[in-house]
Amino acid sequence: MSGTTESSVPAAPLVESPERTNTRRVIAWGLWDWGSASFNAVVTTFVFTVYLTTAEGFGGETLVSQWLAWTLSAAGLVIAVLAPVTGQRSDTSGRRKFWLGVNTALVVIATALLFLVAPDAAFLPLGLLLLGAGNIFFEFAGVNYNAMLSQVATPRTIGRVSGFGWGMGYLGGIVLLLIVYFGFISPEVGLFGVTGDDGMDVRVSMLVSAVWFGLFALPVFFAVPEYRGRGAHRERVGFFASYRRLGASITRLWRTNRPLLGFLAASAVFRDGLAGVFTFGGVLAAGTFGFSAGEVIIFAIAANVVAGISTISVGLLDDRLGAKPVIVVALIGLVVAGLAVFVLHDGGQTVFWIFGLALCLFVGPAQSAARSYLARIVPAGEEGEIFGLYATTGRAVSFLAPMAFGVFVAIGGAQYWGILGIVAVLAIGLVLLLFVRPARTPSP
Structure with a gap:
């Protein structure tokens, strides 16, 4: 290992890192992120989770919000246990793209099955189960997708390519949310005669989202070659031996x-x-600030515009200044904006529009820079395993935000108190990051 730092010099060449950026491969890779907006934006943030917590029949906003938090925590535990091993095995088997395909397909299937979740308490367990399963398979797919970053970017363009991918996700979210909103949710009678009766507008949106992800995930499987770098086709080991x-x-x-x-x-x-x-975010917009389902989607569109532009733009600064300064500034902005939402919540929707969009301004750059930071320093031939650890360490504590949200809701007796739980987790992460010494880049 060399003693150079992530922020001072370009990283050493990574496995299969191309000599120059292939635009066709980068676009195909970014289209997976574009398609994944169907799960991130529509399912887990602005449509399906809002549907669960606000539709009459599921059990009430506070109760369902708590069950949602516990479900996501349980999914996080599964991911924490399995993600590094699945990443390691994709490295050693040379089947990184194959497992990306399998897990993407499983997310698409789980999303499509959400159509079955009618607004009745009897269907709440099914909705939560599919949501948890979708999160698990989505994270497994993300391990292999993130590991591909070094296959499509040069060491000097990792920041902007990572930012391009995240930005494509946000922009894809805009287009899909517009389709869902104007096609099904906003009109009294939407496309194909769909109405809001029995939650059909949301349920059909889940089918559209599944098709969206499936279609836009396809290009990466044709444009980016299967992983054949250092470490592929090493001696395979059993499942439990993988943990050793x-x-x-x-x-x-x-x-x-x-x-x-x-x-x-x-x-x-x-x-x-x-x-x-x-x-x-969507749950708070609807429950605390009185947004209707349609208004939540309008906010989501604006949020994705802000996040997409900021993420793509900041990717250029990532390559010039290093990822850590970008992350630190973003986290400070998130803490300040989150506290403003809590303190000024009585100001209603105007407050959420202003400071909610401020949150979105910083979220994307923090996510993208974290990925590029790790991609620069991961040891050659271990991208899948290290990004698996990246997923695992995240999921090992993935109970923190949902638990903190639920605990603060219980303490304050109102949904908006959950904001403090999320802010606390962000602040702790910021403090820990400040103590991280400059990272070493791997030797070629």
């Missing part, structure tokens, strides 16, 4: 590159806070 190998990898990193482990720990906390902003 994982333990050995962590021990080695502890001895040779503790800053990498420090970053994994710090990012685990602040990324859970970032996830909380999106997971509970």
Whole structure:
């Protein structure tokens, strides 16, 4: 390992890192993020979770919000246990793209099955189960997708390519939310004669979202070659033996590159806070600030515009200044904006429009810079395993934001108190990140 830092010099070449950026591959890779907006924006943030917590028949806003939090926490535990091993095995088998395809397909199926969730308490367990399963498979897919970053970007363009991917996700969310809103949710009678009776407008939106993800995920499988870098086709080991190998990898990193482990720990906390902003953003808009289902989607469109532009733009600064300064500034902005939403909540929708959009201004750059930071310092041939650890460390504490949200709601007796829980998680992650020493880049 060299002693250079992430912020001072370009990273050493990574496995299969191209000599120049192939625009066709970058666009195809980014289209997966564009398609994934169907799950991130429509399912988990602005439409389906809002439907669960606000539709009459499921059990009431507060109760369902708490069950939603516990479900996502349980899904996070499953991801924490399995993600690094699935990433490691995709490295060693040379089937990174294959497993991206399998898990993407499972997310598409789970999304489509949400059509079955009618607004009745009897269907709440099914809705929560499919939502939890979708989160699990989406994270597994993300491990392999993130590991592909070094296959489509050069060491000098990792920041902007990562930002392009995140930005494509936000922009894809805008287009899909417009389709869902004007096609099904806003009109009294939408496309194909769909109405809001029996939650059909939301339920059909789930089918549209499934098709959207499936279609836009396809290009990456044709444009980006299967992983054939260093480490592929090593001797395969059994499932439980994979954990012994994982333990050995962590021990080695502890001895040779503790800053990498420090970053994994710090990012685990602040990324859970970032996830909380999106997971509970739509729920808060509807429950605390009185947004209708249609108004939530309008806000979501504006939020994605702000997040997409800021993420793509800040990607250029990431390559010039380094990822850590970008993350620190973004987290400070998130804490300030979150506190403003809580303190000024009596101001109603105007407050949420102003400071909710401010939150979106900072969320995307923090997410993108965290991914590019890790991509620069991951040891060659271990992208899948390390990004699996990235997912695991995040999911190992993924109960934090949902639990903190639920605890503060219980303490304050009102939904808006959950904002303080999310802010607390972001603040803790910021403090931990400040103590992370400059990360070492891997030797070629």
